[in-house]
Amino acid sequence: MGTDTVLTAAADEAAERRREQRGWYFYDWACSVYSTSVLTVFLGPYLTSVAKAAADADGYVHPLGIPVRAGSFFAYCVSASVVLAVIVMPLAGSAADRSGRKKPLLALSAYLGAAATAGMFFLAGERYLLGGLLLIVANASVAVSMVIYNSYLPQIAPPEERDAVSSRGWAFGYAAGSAVLVANLVLFTAHDSFGVSETTAVRICLASAGVWWGTFTLVPLRRLRDRRVPSSAAPAAHGWRQLAATVRDMRGTPLTLAFLLAYLVYNDGIQTVISQASVYGSEELGLSQSTLIAAVLLVQVLAVGGALGMGRLARTYGAKRTVLGSLVAWALTLAAGYFLPAGAPVWFFVLAAGIGLVLGGSQALSRSLFSHLVPPGKEAEYFSAYEMSDRGMSWLGPLLFGLTYQLTGSYRDAIISLVAFFAVGFVLLARVPVRRAVRDAGNPVPETI
Structure with a gap:
């Protein structure tokens, strides 16, 4: 009877682990669309065009009074977002490790990034500063969220499973990025058939990545579990x-x-x-x-x-x-x-x-x-x-x-x-x-x- 109880407990533990793993995969499914559709495809050319529309006769914009070529604005914003992520990532990682409360930090970083991405729908006209701000927030948020996300792997998979579990997460991300890009391609190339302009189609593609990110983040937040650890009063x-x-x-x-x-x-x-x-x-x-x-x-x-x-x-x-x-x-x-x-x-x-x-x-x-x-x-x-x-x-x-x-x-x-x-x-x-x-x-x- 004792053996049966142990076997049942082991089976229940394995089933719970698989459930968490399936939930974990879905964060890659959720956030990879941002990296693929927004950062890699649409935002660079579109934000550059918005900055050029706001540029002076010499082709410069002046964020914070600094003369910047409109064509360099997107690259500078990406660089600034990574600097911000460098500042925040060690603090977020330490807070997650020391408190064991990873889900609130994952939710905060994910939904901050998703909201910034969805807000790109309002990036029109000469609002290049808005676009730069949203890019910096979204890009830093996805970096911070991935630190928290990756830190779950040792908890949800024993050493012999980690390679396979990690690979499946990557596969989910590639699949989501490809699927949404196909939908983006349909909307962009046939925007007249949908009754929207080309610019509006791009804004919809940008914003939809944020909606996708926020929606599918619900799956890991429901399935992943926090492991409590003793906390201390050490500063951030x-x-x-x-x-x-x-x-x-x-x-x-x-x-x-x-x-x-x-x-x-x-x-x-x-x-x-x-x-x-x-x-x-x-x-x-x-x-x-x-x-x-x-x-x-x-x-x-x-x-x-x-x-x-x-x-x-x-x-x-x-x-x-x-x-x-x-x-x-x-x-x-x-x-x-x-x-x-x-x-x-x-x-x-x-x-x-x-x-x-x-x-x-x-x-x-x-x-x-x-x-x-x-x-x-x-x-x-x-x-x-x-x-x-x-x-x-x-x-x-x-x-x-x-x-x-x-x-x-x-x-x-x-x-x-x-x-x-x-x-x-x-x-x-x-x-x-x-x-x-x-x-x-x-x-x-x-x-x-």
Whole structure:
């Protein structure tokens, strides 16, 4: 009877865990639409057009009295949003860890971002300042919410399940992004049939991403459970002190810190390409919004296959060599993008295919490579620093992109400037002896890495 009771309890626990996991997947389903439809496709070109409508005769807008080229405004706002996220993420992560009350923080960050995104419906005329403010709030909110969201993974999945659970979350996000982009494409290309103007169609696409985000966030909020932990009276600055302590601790494993620095550099380039590619396509190459949507859909589809293909390469050549190869591919893709002729969508699709094939794999293999460099028992704090590098430090790329355009007036010069991130990241990563780094971290060295 005792055995039956234990088996029943174990079965109930497994069922509850699966229920939480299914709820957890839905936050990726909810918020990925913002990243795909808003940040990657619609907002860059649209906010740039609004800023140009408000610009003076020399093409400058003046937020806070500062002269800014209208074409640089979107990139500067992305950079500012990441700086804001850097400030807030350690505080939010510390509050979640110390209180155990993650759901209220997830709800706050998610619905603040969703409301800002839905508010983009009112971005019209010359309201570029409103658009910049909403972008900064939404982009910082999604970064903070992802810190809270990712922190649930160790609680809802034992070690042997985490790879599969994490992968399903990514799959849900790609599926949602693709599905909504198809709907966006239908609305945008057939806006006359729906009785709305092209501008109104874009505003509906932007706002609908916020509605989608807020609606499907209800699922994880209903299914995820808070785990109470003893709280203390430590001030909110504990989050920054913990991050600083983790970085100091990494001095004991300097090769792990060296890898994290390399990742910080080249991932900044990756994130900037993702956020600025649509601006380059619309402003420099003169491509239509429907072409940009189709290109992003192509990236979404090929990113899955590219990640799987690069995973197979890593089993043969090792993760480090495969990531280094992907950085070369990123640099060559950007160099090719510099020479793309205007008004030639076929070549832009070729460029999108190149991005899609290396996008998922370069990020997935970087994460798995870092996992070998984490000392046992310090996974949570080290991955918190990794999350900061992944989502919190990607501000220099947009800033460089915006400054280059500000100084040269050329998006081609702005896009080619990003090659520096991949070149420097390549050199830094190539200098990391990963086998010795794994041994120094106290982990067994895989046969191929």
